[in-house]
Amino acid sequence: MKRIFSIIGIFTIFLLLFNLTVSAEEELGLIENAKSGILIEQSTGAILYEKEKDRRLSPASMTKIMTLLLIYEAMENNRFDKNTILTTSEYAASMGGSQVYLEPNEKISVDEAIKCVCVASANDCAVLLAEEVSGSENEFVRRMNEKSKELGCLNTNFSDCTGLTSDNHYTSAYDLAIISKELLNKYPEVNEYTSIQEDYIRKNTSSPFWLVNTNKMIGRVEGLNGLKTGYTSFSGYCITLSMNKDNMDLISVVFGYSNSTTRNVESLALLKYGFSNYKIDTILKKGDVLGEIDHILFKNKVTIIVDNDIKNVTKKGESFEYSYEYDYEINNNSCDGNVKVYKDNNVITNNSITTDNIIERRNIIELVGEIFKRSFCQ
Helix, strand or coil: CCCEEEEEEECCCCCCHHHCCCCHHHHHCCCCCCCEEEEEECCCCCEEEEECCCCCECCHHHHHHHHHHHHHHHHHCCCCCCCCEEECCHHHHCCCCCCCCCCCCCEEEHHHHHHHHHHHCCHHHHHHHHHHHHCCHHHHHHHHHHHHHHCCCCCCECCCCCCCCCCCCEECHHHHHHHHHHHHHHCHHHHHHHCCCEEEECCCCCCCEEEECCCCCCCCCCCEEEEEEEEECCCEEEEEEEEEECCEEEEEEEEEECCHHHHHHHHHHHHHHHHHHEEEEEEECCCCEEEEECCCCECCCEEEEECCCEEEEEECCCEEEEEEEEEEEEECCEEEEEEEEEECCEEEEEEEEEECCCCCECCHHHHHHHHHHHHHCC
16 A cells, blocks of 8 residues: 655755855865764764765774763663662773773762763773673673674774774774764763763762863853764874754764864864755654554554654755655554655655554454444444
């Protein structure tokens, strides 16, 4: 069964974000000091800008984006929750680099440990959480690499959960954007931590520790809510940013700067370019009704709905026609199907559909009664 519905989209040029105008020549000069970089739209993964996106480079502490993804997955699977109290191992306490100086056997909640990772890039807390998830950092790293393959990352290999390692530890701008997209789409609550400008741990003790976000743009740039900085002597200055503006979420990743100032300026300009030149159209919203099934075999009318928001990223000023069609099958008491969306008669996405109510089949007696009713009582 199919239905076709057309939506005519006529678009005009809007005021450019932050009063920034980007010419074709300026576009070519974006992130010119980066070794590699990428800009994507978060919900669709559409690539808006790229520079050597598949080049393998050291991500430094941007590694912790994958670490956070696995931590949130573990919480979703009820392995532990934010109130779980962790006991610091000697190994976790021995981590160098950015840290909050956990002592062996010190107690800290999962909530505070995640905050330390997101705000202060704390290596000791990252390892402590990894041990809670997998028992050891080595086993956690095995799962990191397994997860990267599941996500389709072709240029990624992790050797630790912190980014301290240089040996056989690499990813690409594109792969890291995909990992960031997975984290932010599945667990948007991580922004509650990454958007913290400053805070404290051990607040009610004699030795409170001041956390200051390693991303100095947080709290100073409207809409910027994350995601992770990175620096080592072998990686240079790197950053992954996430930003919301005009109902659109963008993710930028840049690698290999010689200083943090240039990194920050160019990565922010990359985001501004995206918001200035692109917009996102919601074609269908989650729960939108596509049609109804009124079948003699079913006790009730079955409403077919869209499973998730269906969106498309376009350049501002474009005009075109959207259309869609859907197919479905009833298997037992469930509806399996999909909706294809077209832009100017070309398929741009294929999404699943479902029903908003349970399909209840009539038994044989009820079916005979309904046939009699429809045949003689109308």
